[in-house]
Each structure stands twice: as C-alpha cells, then as structure tokens.
Amino acid sequence: MIEFHNVSVAYKKKPVLWNVDLEIKKGSLVAIVGPNGAGKSTLLKAALGLVPLSSGYVRFNDKPLAPREVSYVPQRENVDWDFPVSVLDVVLMSRYKGWFNRITEQDYKIAKESIERLEISDLLDNQIGELSGGQQQRVFIARALAQHSEIYFMDEPFAAVDAKTESIIANILKDLTKENKTVVVVHHDLQTVPEYFDQSLLLNVRKVAYGDVSDVFTNENLIKTYGGRLNVLEDISLEMGR
Amino acid sequence: MIEWIFLIALLVSVTCAISGVFLVLRRDSLLGDSISHSILLGIALVFLIFESRDPLLMTVGGAIAGVVTALLSKFLSSRLPIDTSLGVVFSSFFALGVIIISFTARNVDLDPSCVLYGNLELLPFDTIGEIPKAFLRSLALFFLVLGFLLVFWRVLLVSSFDEVLTKALGINPKVVYYVFVCLISVVTVLFFEMVGSILVIGMLVTPAACSLLLTTRLNTVFLFSIAISIISTILGVKLSLSIDAPVAAGIATAGLILFLIVLFFAPKNGVFSKFIERLLTRYRIATEDLLADLYRQTEKGFYVTPKSSISRFLIPGLKLRGLLEGSSQGGFSLTKKGHDAGALVIRKHRLFESFLEQEIGLPPDHLHEISEKVEHFITEKSESELRESIKSEKDPHGKVIP
Numbered sequence: 001m002i003e004f005h006n007v008s009v010a011y012k013k014k015p016v017l018w019n020v021d022l023e024i025k026k027g028s029l030v031a032i033v034g035p036n037g038a039g040k041s042t043l044l045k046a047a048l049g050l051v052p053l054s055s056g057y058v059r060f061n062d063k064p065l066a067p068r069e070v071s072y073v074p075q076r077e078n079v080d081w082d083f084p085v086s087v088l089d090v091v092l093m094s095r096y097k098g099w100f101n102r103i104t105e106q107d108y109k110i111a112k113e114s115i116e117r118l119e120i121s122d123l124l125d126n127q128i129g130e131l132s133g134g135q136q137q138r139v140f141i142a143r144a145l146a147q148h149s150e151i152y153f154m155d156e157p158f159a160a161v162d163a164k165t166e167s168i169i170a171n172i173l174k175d176l177t178k179e180n181k182t183v184v185v186v187h188h189d190l191q192t193v194p195e196y197f198d199q200s201l202l203l204n205v206r207k208v209a210y211g212d213v214s215d216v217f218t219n220e221n222l223i224k225t226y227g228g229r230l231n232v233l234e235d236i237s238l239e240m241g242r
Numbered sequence: 243m244i245e246w247i248f249l250i251a252l253l254v255s256v257t258c259a260i261s262g263v264f265l266v267l268r269r270d271s272l273l274g275d276s277i278s279h280s281i282l283l284g285i286a287l288v289f290l291i292f293e294s295r296d297p298l299l300m301t302v303g304g305a306i307a308g309v310v311t312a313l314l315s316k317f318l319s320s321r322l323p324i325d326t327s328l329g330v331v332f333s334s335f336f337a338l339g340v341i342i343i344s345f346t347a348r349n350v351d352l353d354p355s356c357v358l359y360g361n362l363e364l365l366p367f368d369t370i371g372e373i374p375k376a377f378l379r380s381l382a383l384f385f386l387v388l389g390f391l392l393v394f395w396r397v398l399l400v401s402s403f404d405e406v407l408t409k410a411l412g413i414n415p416k417v418v419y420y421v422f423v424c425l426i427s428v429v430t431v432l433f434f435e436m437v438g439s440i441l442v443i444g445m446l447v448t449p450a451a452c453s454l455l456l457t458t459r460l461n462t463v464f465l466f467s468i469a470i471s472i473i474s475t476i477l478g479v480k481l482s483l484s485i486d487a488p489v490a491a492g493i494a495t496a497g498l499i500l501f502l503i504v505l506f507f508a509p510k511n512g513v514f515s516k517f518i519e520r521l522l523t524r525y526r527i528a529t530e531d532l533l534a535d536l537y538r539q540t541e542k543g544f545y546v547t548p549k550s551s552i553s554r555f556l557i558p559g560l561k562l563r564g565l566l567e568g569s570s571q572g573g574f575s576l577t578k579k580g581h582d583a584g585a586l587v588i589r590k591h592r593l594f595e596s597f598l599e600q601e602i603g604l605p606p607d608h609l610h611e612i613s614e615k616v617e618h619f620i621t622e623k624s625e626s627e628l629r630e631s632i633k634s635e636k637d638p639h640g641k642v643i644p
Contacts, residue, residue: 127458
C-alpha cells in the first residue's frame with residue numbers, strides 16, 4: 001500500500017498540492033485526472049522525492065517510499081531525444097545496478113522481452129529520436145517494465161500517441177494489474193478513464209475524490225474537480241443564449 | 243624534439259576529447275569552460291600557501307577550485323540563471339587567480355601568455371633522463387581518464403540522460419556530477435601548462451561536437467571524437483610549427499576547420515547535404531508535376547506537347563530516364579514508362595482528394611490545392627492504404643483515378 005499523508009507541495013510559495021491524504025492499495029490501477037496545474041505530475045514527483053514536501057509524508061508498506069521501488073515513465077517532453085542512445089540502450093539502463101555495474105546475459109534477455117511486449121523489437125537499434133511519438137512512448141514503458149518494480153508511475157503515457165500504441169499501453173496496464181503491481185497514471189482523457197482504469201483520483205490541488213471509477217466519476221465530482229471554470233462557462237453561455 | 247611535441251600534443255588532445263564527450267552530452271560545455279578558468283585560482287592559492295609548483299598539490303588545488311565553482315554556481319542558480327551564475331563565478335575566480343599570481347609569482351616562471359595558451363613547445367626540454375616529464379604526466383592522465391570512463395561510462399550515461407532513473411538505480415546523480423567536475427578539473431589543471439586555460443575548452447568540446455553531427459551512437463561518438471582529435475593535432479602541430487605559433491592555438495584552429503567541414507558536409511545533418519537534399523526534392527517535385535501535367539494532356543487527347551511549354555532544365559533528365567521522347571512533329575511526348583510515371587502521380591493526387599472529401603469532409607473546392615502539394619510525399623505504403631479506404635473509381639471532380 002502506498003500512503004500519502006497530509007502531503008503539501010508549494011512552488012515559490014504558491015500551493016500546488018494541499019493536504020492530500022490518499023491510500024493506494026496494492027494491485028490498484030489508478031488514473032489521476034484534473035485540470036492543468038492541478039498538481040497531477042507533482043503528486044508523482046512528490047512521492048518519488050523529486051520535489052520537496054512542505055508537509056506530510058509518503059510511505060510504502062509503512063516505510064518511506066524509496067525511489068528504487070518505483071518504475072517511472074516521464075512525460076515525453078522531459079526527455080532529450082537527440083541523445084545518442086538506441087532503443088535497446090535506453091531499456092538496458094533500467095538494468096544498471098549501482099556504481100560498479102555489469103550487464104549480464106539475463107539483463108539483455110529481460111530488456112529484449114520488454115521491448116517485445118511493446119512490439120518495437122524491429123526498432124531495437126534505432127536511435128530514439130528516429131522513432132514516432134507513439135514508439136518513443138513505448139520505449140519508456142518497456143524500460144519501466146524491465147525495471148521489475150512493484151510500483152509503476154506514468155506521467156501522461158497516452159498523450160498524443162497513435163491508436164495502436166494506445167491499445168498496447170492499455171493492455172500492458174491491465175497485465176500489470178493482473179501481476180498484482182500497483183500502477184498510477186496521470187491521464188488527460190476523461191472519456192477513456194472507465195475503460196482503462198479501475199480507480200481514479202480526482203485532483204485539483206486538493207483531493208476531490210478517490211475510489212473505484214464507477215463510484216467517483218460522478219457529475220458532481222467532475223464539476224468540483226474542473227471547478228468554477230465549467231460553471232462560469234455555463235453561465236456565460238446562458239447569458240449569450242438570451 | 244618535434245616527435246615529443248607531437249606525442250604530448252596527441253595525448254593531450256585525445257584525453258581532452260574523451261573527457262569532453264559527456265561534458266557535451268550533459269549540456270555542460272559552459273561548466274567546462276568555467277572550470278578551466280577557475281582552476282587558475284586553485285593553482286595560484288597553492289603558490290601562495292605552499293610556494294610550490296608540485297603537480298600533485300596543483301591538481302588538488304585545481305580540483306577544489308573546480309568543485310567550488312560548480313557548487314557556488316549551483317547555489318546562485320536558485321536566484322539567477324545558471325549561465326549567469328557561472329559567468330559571475332568563473333570570471334571572478336580567474337581574476338583573483340591572476341592577481342594572486344602577479345604579486346606572489348614575480349620570481350616564478352609563469353607568465354600571462356602561458357595562462358592563455360600554454361607552452362607545449364617548451365615542455366620537451368624538461369626531462370627525466372631522456373623522457374620529458376610532460377609526456378609521462380600526459381600518459382598517466384590519459385590512462386586515468388580512460389580507466390575512469392571504462393569503469394563508469396554507464397553511470398555517466400544514465401545520469402546524463404535521466405536523473406530520475408539514476409536515483410531509482412540507487413545512484414546519487416549529484417555525486418556523479420561532482421565526481422565528473424573533479425575529473426574535468428584534474429584534466430584542465432594537468433594540461434594547464436601545455437594548453438592554457440582558454441584553448442582547453444575547444445579541445446574538450448569540439449571533437450564531441452563534430453561527432454554528434456556525424457553519428458547517433460555513443461561508441462561511435464567516442465571513436466569519432468578520438469579520430470577528430472588526432473587529425474586536428476597532426477594538422478595543428480604542423481601548422482603552428484610552420485608559422486611559429488603556439489601549438490595549442492594550432493590544434494584548436496585545426497579543430498575549428500574540421501568542425502566547419504563536418505558542419506557543412508556531414509552526410510545527414512550537414513548544411514551542404516541538407517541543401518543538396520532540398521534541391522533534389524525540388525527537382526523531383528518539378529519533374530513529377532510536369533509528368534502529371536503531360537498525363538492530364540493525354541487524357542484530353544493531346545499526345546504531343548510543344549517544346550516551349552516544358553522547362554528546359556527538366557528535359558535532359560527526363561529523356562535520360564526514358565520518360566520523355568522527342569516526337570516527329572517537333573514537340574515532346576511521354577513514353578510508355580513516362581505515361582505510367584505520370585499516372586502514378588495523378589493516382590496519388592486523386593486518391594488524396596477523394597480521401598479528403600470522404601474522410602475529412604472537405605468541400606470540393608478545397609481539395610486540389612493541398613493535394614497538389616501532398617501528392618509528392620505519398621509513399622507506396624500510404625498509397626495502398628488510401629486505395630483500400632477509397633472504393634470509388636472516380637475522384638470528387640468526376641475524373642477517373644488511374
């Protein structure tokens with residue numbers, strides 16, 4: 001179980017996350033949804049210790065969550081795609097072990113299996129900048145798989161990918177849940193949440209709701225999450241309609 | 243003596259080249275420049291405190307100065323952009339170093355020009371037995387750097403590429419960063435006498451910069467960097483000896499020349515190759531447009547086109563490829579092969595028009611202009627995909643899709 005207890009994060013004194021309490025059970029498949037600037041990515045980064053917490057803590061099985069327990073898939077724009085590495089190089093990186101590491105046959109095998117699962121085996125030796133957006137996304141998911149963690153954090157893996165990539169990733173998420181891994185995904189497309197995910201966190205700086213998608217995906221919760229803006233738009237459109 | 247100059251210069255530039263690859267990949271070239279200046283303060287303080295030119299002491303002093311530069315600029319970067327903080331820190335360290343040297347080292351043989359570009363050409367005179375000290379020192383540093391890279395290249399690679407993953411692997415990226423800063427400091431301190439503190443950055447960065455324009459694989463980046471540093475050393479030493487200029491300046495100049503050559507002529511990313519590529523594409527488009535035009539003429543029953551209405555530039559190429567032939571009436575007509583080639587362009591054009599109308603729902607008067615551009619970039623694969631989704635035999639304007 002991952003436990004967020006009273007987690008707050010501020011950037012330059014402006015709160016990005018406020019007193020978030022959350023318990024994610026082992027084997028959950030969670031979509032974090034919310035408007036831009038709701039703190040979705042920040043929540044993942046806070047859990048990984050990449051941003052300082054102004055209050056609270058994040059624990060995994062009653063111990064502080066260590067970065068090495070998590071496979072993290074960054075947002076695509078945070079990657080240097082000109083870097084001179086191939087698909088295999090990137091996936092193998094997740095098999096490095098500390099300062100004096102050695103890559104074994106076993107590591108190669110694991111890396112190639114993950115690449116196979118994402119159906120990019122034919123691109124093994126391509127430099128990562130030569131791939132399409134969807135293929136690039138799949139490289140990082142393959143890398144996360146090869147890391148063999150219990151927890152998977154993914155930041156917008158479905159953003160701007162082709163239909164094939166989308167279905168491959170969706171299947172991988174389901175598979176991971178079957179293996180009883182915990183998967184937390186920042187997701188931007190509300191429509192596909194019920195199809196791809198079991199649980200959802202509705203977030204807008206504060207936690208609005210968390211639970212099974214069927215329970216929390218109510219009109220009321222969504223309006224609360226996407227906030228006054230929707231109401232304002234509704235009001236304005238009413239005014240204009242008069 | 244010249245042989246020793248060559249050997250020392252080769253060791254210096256190859257060592258710099260392999261140290262510089264990760265400097266460039268980490269996008270820390272300015273940091274390297276800053277370190278190579280700041281070490282002067284370290285060296286000067288060693289003079290001031292120990293009144294010694296012991297290489298080991300100087301190395302330690304330089305490494306400390308390098309790390310302090312990195313630390314201080316990182317600290318300031320919470321308030322200022324990182325390039326600004328680096329600029330402030332390294333120039334002031336350099337200035338302090340110059341001041342300390344000028345009042346402590348009046349009787350030590352270290353002059354300002356040595357700070358600028360070293361005095362590699364004098365070093366072979368300072369020997370142990372037959373062998374110059376500088377050669378031994380460079381050889382030792384070369385093996386040190388080589389060994390360091392062989393052991394830690396994966397750590398350097400992953401920490402340059404992805405800090406979060408580095409942490410997840412149980413490696414502290416900050417430690418990697420400062421260890422790397424130490425390495426660059428040691429390299430710049432030990433080569434200080436040979437190439438000074440300004441030109442060393444060119445020797446660190448230029449080979450990697452050239453290589454990254456030529457290749458997209460890490461191992462080849464290293465091999466190319468080594469090759470480029472060797473070539474620029476040979477050219478540079480010859481150049482500087484023939485015009486009696488400082489050796490380091492010769493090497494850096496040769497590096498610049500190589501860089502310009504690569505910049506223009508690199509097969510994939512070069513300015514010149516891009517230009518040729520664009521030119522070829524324009525030629526291809528013009529040819530395809532002409533073939534399509536001639537094909538449309540044949541649809542209307544005109545099989546011969548007068549010479550005057552065909553661009554003079556296109557005729558020889560088309561005739562050579564057997565697409566066009568002179569007709570007995572004095573104009574030109576398409577050969578069988580040319581007719582097929584024209585049909586292919588028209589097919590793509592009309593398929594795409596149909597696609598735009600059926601799948602995107604554009605009105606008929608919006609279709610031609612865009613298809614006229616797109617037709618040249620439809621691959622065989624996309625064409626067959628279009629063919630599959632377009633069932634009709636005719637395009638939206640009622641013309642037959644060939």
